[in-house]
Amino acid sequence: MMTVFILAPLVVPMLGALGHAVRGRHRGTAWAAAASAGLVLLAAVGAAVVVVDSGAYTAAGGLVRVDALSAFMLVVIGAVALLAALATPAYLRAEIEAGRATDRTARRHSLLVQLFLTAMALAVLAANLGVLWVAVEATTIVTAFLVGQRRTRAAVEAAWKYVVICSAGIALALLGTVVLNFAATHAPGGAGLDLASLTAHAAGLDDGVTRIAVVLLVVGFGTKAGLAPLHAWLPDAHSQAPAPVSALMSGVLLSVAFYAILRVKGISDAALGTGFARVLLAVLAVASLVVAASLLLGQRDYKRMLAYSSIEHLGLVAFGAAVGGPLALAAVLLHILGHGLTKAVLFLGAGRVLQLTGSSRIDTDDLLAGSSIAPVRGLVVRHPVLAGAIGVGVLALIGLPPFSLFASELGIARAGFAAGLGWLTAVALALVVVIAVALIGHTSRMLLGDPPNDPPGGPGAATATHRLPAGTTAALLGGLVGCAVLGVAAEPLATLLRLAAETVGGTP
Numbered sequence: 001m002m003t004v005f006i007l008a009p010l011v012v013p014m015l016g017a018l019g020h021a022v023r024g025r026h027r028g029t030a031w032a033a034a035a036s037a038g039l040v041l042l043a044a045v046g047a048a049v050v051v052v053d054s055g056a057y058t059a060a061g062g063l064v065r066v067d068a069l070s071a072f073m074l075v076v077i078g079a080v081a082l083l084a085a086l087a088t089p090a091y092l093r094a095e096i097e098a099g100r101a102t103d104r105t106a107r108r109h110s111l112l113v114q115l116f117l118t119a120m121a122l123a124v125l126a127a128n129l130g131v132l133w134v135a136v137e138a139t140t141i142v143t144a145f146l147v148g149q150r151r152t153r154a155a156v157e158a159a160w161k162y163v164v165i166c167s168a169g170i171a172l173a174l175l176g177t178v179v180l181n182f183a184a185t186h187a188p189g190g191a192g193l194d195l196a197s198l199t200a201h202a203a204g205l206d207d208g209v210t211r212i213a214v215v216l217l218v219v220g221f222g223t224k225a226g227l228a229p230l231h232a233w234l235p236d237a238h239s240q241a242p243a244p245v246s247a248l249m250s251g252v253l254l255s256v257a258f259y260a261i262l263r264v265k266g267i268s269d270a271a272l273g274t275g276f277a278r279v280l281l282a283v284l285a286v287a288s289l290v291v292a293a294s295l296l297l298g299q300r301d302y303k304r305m306l307a308y309s310s311i312e313h314l315g316l317v318a319f320g321a322a323v324g325g326p327l328a329l330a331a332v333l334l335h336i337l338g339h340g341l342t343k344a345v346l347f348l349g350a351g352r353v354l355q356l357t358g359s360s361r362i363d364t365d366d367l368l369a370g371s372s373i374a375p376v377r378g379l380v381v382r383h384p385v386l387a388g389a390i391g392v393g394v395l396a397l398i399g400l401p402p403f404s405l406f407a408s409e410l411g412i413a414r415a416g417f418a419a420g421l422g423w424l425t426a427v428a429l430a431l432v433v434v435i436a437v438a439l440i441g442h443t444s445r446m447l448l449g450d451p452p453n454d455p456p457g458g459p460g461a462a463t464a465t466h467r468l469p470a471g472t473t474a475a476l477l478g479g480l481v482g483c484a485v486l487g488v489a490a491e492p493l494a495t496l497l498r499l500a501a502e503t504v505g506g507t508p
Contacts, residue, residue: 002050006059006066008043009074009121012036017114020107033110034085034471040117041078047071052495056196058127065127065196068499072333073124073259079482080251080340081117083475084244087348088113090469091243094355100150109149109242116142116248120256129193132260133170133177136224139253140166146245147237158236165233169223173260176216180267183209195263202270211276214268218280221264224257226311227318228287235295238307239360243351246303250310250347251340258317258336262504265321269505274324281322282424288315289431296438301360302376303350305442306343309397312435313339319428320412321504323419329501331411334490338404338483342396345479349390352472353446356383362445378451385468387447389476394443396483398436404486 016036048071051057056067066074092109095101101109119142123135140163148159181193189201202210223230234254238246261281268277292312299305313335320332353376354360361375379387396403409432416425468476486493 002047002054002057002066003059005043005047005050006057006064006125009040009077010064010118010125012039012043013114013117013121017111017118020111020114030089031085033088033113034082036114036117037078037081037085040121041075041082044071044074044078048075048496052499062127062194063131064122064125066125067196067503068496069259069262069333069503070124072337072493072496072500073256074121076255076337076340077117077120077124077252079337080248080344083341083344083348083479084113084247084251086475086478087247087351087469087472088244090472091348091351091355095242098355105149109146109245112142112146113245113248116146116245120252123256124259127194127196129177129180129195129198129263132195132263133173136173136221136257136260137170139256140170140224143237143241143245143249143253147241149242149245150240152240154236155240158233158240162233162237165230166224169220169230171220172216172223173220176213176220179209179216180205180213183213195267198267199270202267205267205271207272210268210271214264214272214277215280217264218261218277218284221257221260222284222318225254225261225318226257226288226314227284228291228311228315231288231291231311234311235304235307238310238347239301239303243348243354246306246347246351247344250306251344254310254314255317255336255340258314258321261318262321266504269324278322278324281318282421285315285319285322286424286427286431288312288318289428289435293431293434293438296435296442299438299442300362302362302442302446303347303354303360305362305439306346306350309435309439310339310343312432313343313397316409316412316428316432319425320408320415323412323415323421323425324505325415325419326498326501326505327411328415328419329504330497331408331415333497333500334404334486334493335408335412338396338408338486341479341483341486342393342403342405345389345476345483346393346397348472348475348479349386349393352386352468353379353383353390356386357452362442375452376446377449378447380447381451383468385473386476389480391443391447392480393476394439396480398439399432402487403483404490405483407487407490 047066051071058065092106119135119138126132144159144163148155183205187204226234265277288311292308296308320328357376399405399409
């Protein structure tokens, strides 16, 4: 049964991709992606239950392996993918009706998303660092076509920027993989690139060579995670990608890339002590928070606003990983899940706003004076359910109770002060407050005030649709409820989080 749980997240999306390739996309296959994501989530829960009871499990001749950390990441992938899949049919239907997509575009979109899920699942299930690198690179190839799906000038430029910067980062990670393999080859135990063996035999690795490898791997995978200084691809890619794809990229892909960093951190801590990875991750974390805070203050595009918020939250995740210890690492993992659910809700909501208004601009007089682009404002008047979901989502994103991001940020802060990093923790919290103020200010301009009198599409266009499609409503409410439940009743995940934190800390 455990073999089924491990292979299902790989096989099911592959079959979904094959089905879309053969049969195309029509009414009979429109909800196939939701079924696929649901099965991935069920398999992830089953794997997590077995891992908690019986420990890690290896399959497919040692190529794939599930432990507490990879099982938890599978849950994140399945949960966020389910939200995105529920909203996808209505999103694609609206795009086709507006003339921005065709049935062929929808077919290609559905096929690529299923391949995207397969690549992410392979990344967290890979037992070998080399296979993990291949899977992360595969996500770049697949999502590049999704980012440029609209084929506008901005979308194509964003796709190329994404490919060039992420490929540079992944090249660094490949070089780090080769260097680490060299260190393992010349160390007792012959661990090779097997992640469990590398962690177990890390004490025998050459310190100098391992330092070089760790820096290359962390910076390389950090590029894909959206950490500064190689973060510039993220705002363009997330703002230009279709809304369900943005939800997957921000809610899952960044976390999958950071999962690779957590694996590298486990090896680094065992080989070099905790200090080396702590300094490296702390620098990247603070730099990311500074970048996010400075750019969010003047942001006037709500999709880019959400993208910069992703840089902030991955910066917080990196800071928690730098702190280390059971409390901080458990909080990091809880933050990854809470951020994935919340950001999926917000990107799906933002995609619906863009379809209804035709604008991604936030209402700001100094920017829009003399502009022909109508700003987004007064959403609560014409689209109260959508506006409510976005408003509550932003409150969850800035870490207000009862949402899980409050608990995870509190856990990271407590662990930071307890670890003797009080001044650095205070700096991180101050930047988080600045970002929260910026997000509230920008969001209030979107939701409140008088709506434009004559939005794109002609008089009365914005009032034509008040009700959200059922799938979109289920995705928005499901994500918010899930994040709230995690904030007040995360006990079912407690053992899994503890075991996953121990795995990052070097306990296989």
